Amino acid sequence: MKQPAPASLEQCALQNGPIHRIDPALKLLMMLAFECCVISCAPEQICLLPVYLVALLIIGTIARISPGLFFRRLALALPFAFFTGIWGCFYDHYPATLMGFTITRGELSFLSILLRTALCVGCVLIYAGTTRISMMAAGMRRLHIPQEIVSIFELMWRYLSVLTDEARNVRTAWMLRNGSANGISLKYFGSLLGGILVRSIDRAQQIHTAMICRGYPAASRAASPSKIRPAECIGAAAFTASCILYRVLA
Amino acid sequence: MKLTLSGLTLAYPGQPPVLNGIDLQIESGETVALMGANGSGKTSLLLSLVGILPASGTIRLDSTALSKKTATFFRQHIGMVFQNPDDQLFSPSIWEDVAFGLENMSLPEDEIRDRVDTLLHELGLAHLKDRTPHDLSGGEKKIAALATVLVMKPDLIMLDEPTAFLDMRARKRLENALRDIPQAMLITTHDARFAARMCRRAVLLDSGKVAADGETETLLRDKALTERCGVDALE
Ligand SMILES: Nc1ncnc2c1ncn2[C@@H]1O[C@H](COP(=O)(O)OP(=O)(O)OP(=O)(O)O)[C@@H](O)[C@H]1O
Ligand SMILES: [Mg+2]
Numbered sequence: 001m002k003q004p005a006p007a008s009l010e011q012c013a014l015q016n017g018p019i020h021r022i023d024p025a026l027k028l029l030m031m032l033a034f035e036c037c038v039i040s041c042a043p044e045q046i047c048l049l050p051v052y053l054v055a056l057l058i059i060g061t062i063a064r065i066s067p068g069l070f071f072r073r074l075a076l077a078l079p080f081a082f083f084t085g086i087w088g089c090f091y092d093h094y095p096a097t098l099m100g101f102t103i104t105r106g107e108l109s110f111l112s113i114l115l116r117t118a119l120c121v122g123c124v125l126i127y128a129g130t131t132r133i134s135m136m137a138a139g140m141r142r143l144h145i146p147q148e149i150v151s152i153f154e155l156m157w158r159y160l161s162v163l164t165d166e167a168r169n170v171r172t173a174w175m176l177r178n179g180s181a182n183g184i185s186l187k188y189f190g191s192l193l194g195g196i197l198v199r200s201i202d203r204a205q206q207i208h209t210a211m212i213c214r215g216y217p218a219a220s221r222a223a224s225p226s227k228i229r230p231a232e233c234i235g236a237a238a239f240t241a242s243c244i245l246y247r248v249l250a
Numbered sequence: 251m252k253l254t255l256s257g258l259t260l261a262y263p264g265q266p267p268v269l270n271g272i273d274l275q276i277e278s279g280e281t282v283a284l285m286g287a288n289g290s291g292k293t294s295l296l297l298s299l300v301g302i303l304p305a306s307g308t309i310r311l312d313s314t315a316l317s318k319k320t321a322t323f324f325r326q327h328i329g330m331v332f333q334n335p336d337d338q339l340f341s342p343s344i345w346e347d348v349a350f351g352l353e354n355m356s357l358p359e360d361e362i363r364d365r366v367d368t369l370l371h372e373l374g375l376a377h378l379k380d381r382t383p384h385d386l387s388g389g390e391k392k393i394a395a396l397a398t399v400l401v402m403k404p405d406l407i408m409l410d411e412p413t414a415f416l417d418m419r420a421r422k423r424l425e426n427a428l429r430d431i432p433q434a435m436l437i438t439t440h441d442a443r444f445a446a447r448m449c450r451r452a453v454l455l456d457s458g459k460v461a462a463d464g465e466t467e468t469l470l471r472d473k474a475l476t477e478r479c480g481v482d483a484l485e
Contacts, residue, residue: 006380007382010343010382011342011343011382014342014343014345014346014380133341133342133346134353158341161340161342161384165384168384203336203337207340209302209337210332210337210338210340211340211350213302214329214351214402215322215325215354226359
């Protein structure tokens with residue numbers, strides 16, 4: 001029987017592929033190295049970025065992240081980059097060249113911002129799609145990030161799903177009594193939003209209680225991924241080194 | 251295992267006590283129904299047994315008294331299934347939710363996988379393991395919430411109104427799952443017939459005190475007693 005495609009990154013993370021099995025702490029370090037290399041590329045070095053893009057796509061394919069899901073999530077982040085970068089096109093008309101074409105420096109920097117954002121967000125999406133939340137937290141602990149920060153991260157993550165759950169419920173309840181299917185009118189939006197927040201805070205409190213009842217937080221006893229294998233270390237080091245060397249030497 | 255409460259008293263800030271000197275003992279393997287009117291303090295009692303609500307009096311598990319320091323020990327040995335499964339299921343998938351407690355117990359990953367998969371299979375939830383809790387039916391959520399606690403193999407399992415909102419078939423399924431559990435259980439319920447079927451012993455609460463403690467059938471056939479405690483009598 002063919003498995004249905006995962007509906008969320010969290011579900012992608014439950015699969016058991018080669019990237020999933022890499023130690024979460026190593027994955028986190030590799031992600032940071034990749035992002036630093038990408039972010040540090042100046043607009044004039046935009047020609048370096050396609051190689052990172054190819055690398056990312058290959059990793060995403062190995063990780064079996066569903067492309068539809070990946071690009072939909074990516075599309076959520078791009079408008080921010082678009083509006084940040086677009087202004088340069090209006091102000092900076094200094095000429096620059098890109099692959100033999102003459103464009104303005106503003107346009108070059110706009111393209112570079114878009115591409116770098118896509119690369120960084122894509123990298124985070126692959127991390128989220130290959131690492132369970134409890135493993136992310138375990139990875140952070142392995143890197144000696146303080147327990148308080150790890151807890152905040154975990155609770156925020158869970159709170160997000162509570163918030164969307166409650167928003168879904170309130171929206172359905174509103175539509176049922178309002179009789180229109182055209183979304184929520186601006187007039188009621190404020191009070192509904194307030195209602196959602198209050199309800200989700202209530203539920204978040206209950207959920208926190210439920211977590212405590214099952215032994216949370218337990219820094220010393222918390223989910224620990226198995227020992228890091230030497231092969232994993234070598235692979236991670238090779239990946240990180242190639243990212244950096246390419247960035248420095250190319 | 252033996253759980254002993256003596257003189258348990260609990261008041262919410264600025265309110266008269268909800269529980270007022272409760273004495274109770276539960277031993278290994280016992281199944282006890284905790285009954286009382288709405289607002290009689292059943293849920294509050296359960297929450298105080300795992301140190302979520304601070305109560306005065308003593309709560310002992312074997313020879314260990316409940317305190318801030320021993321709360322973790324209590325939570326490892328006493329599991330609680332909440333009335334509303336939406337509060338209990340908070341992970342992106344059922345599988346992860348069931349694994350959550352075990353991860354906090356620092357078990358090796360292979361053992362976690364093993365225990366979660368086996369239990370989901372036993373409870374007939376294996377086909378739901380990758381689904382988000384939000385999308386499940388009420389009955390499925392209840393069983394899943396039970397699984398999150400069962401997997402930790404506590405000595406005592408507390409269930410807060412396990413049959414609320416369940417139809418007959420879902421209730422049957424839950425009852426069957428509960429019947430197979432060897433551990434001690436403390437079950438709050440408003441359903442007299444369910445209590446009589448599942449629990450040999452019942453404890454009735456009234457005005458913050460234990461009004462009666464004895465054989466379920468006998469207590470629930472006592473019209474005057476059930477009337478006074480505001481619970482349904484057995485016909
Ligand atoms: N967080 C709280 N703050 C203040 N009062 C509370 C709080 N939680 C419960 N109470 C009060 O304590 C009393 C006992 O509540 P509890 O939920 O324990 O009753 P219950 O027996 O479980 O009722 P039900 O059968 O309706 O579930 C009620 O009067 C309730 O209003
Ligand atoms: Mg209650």
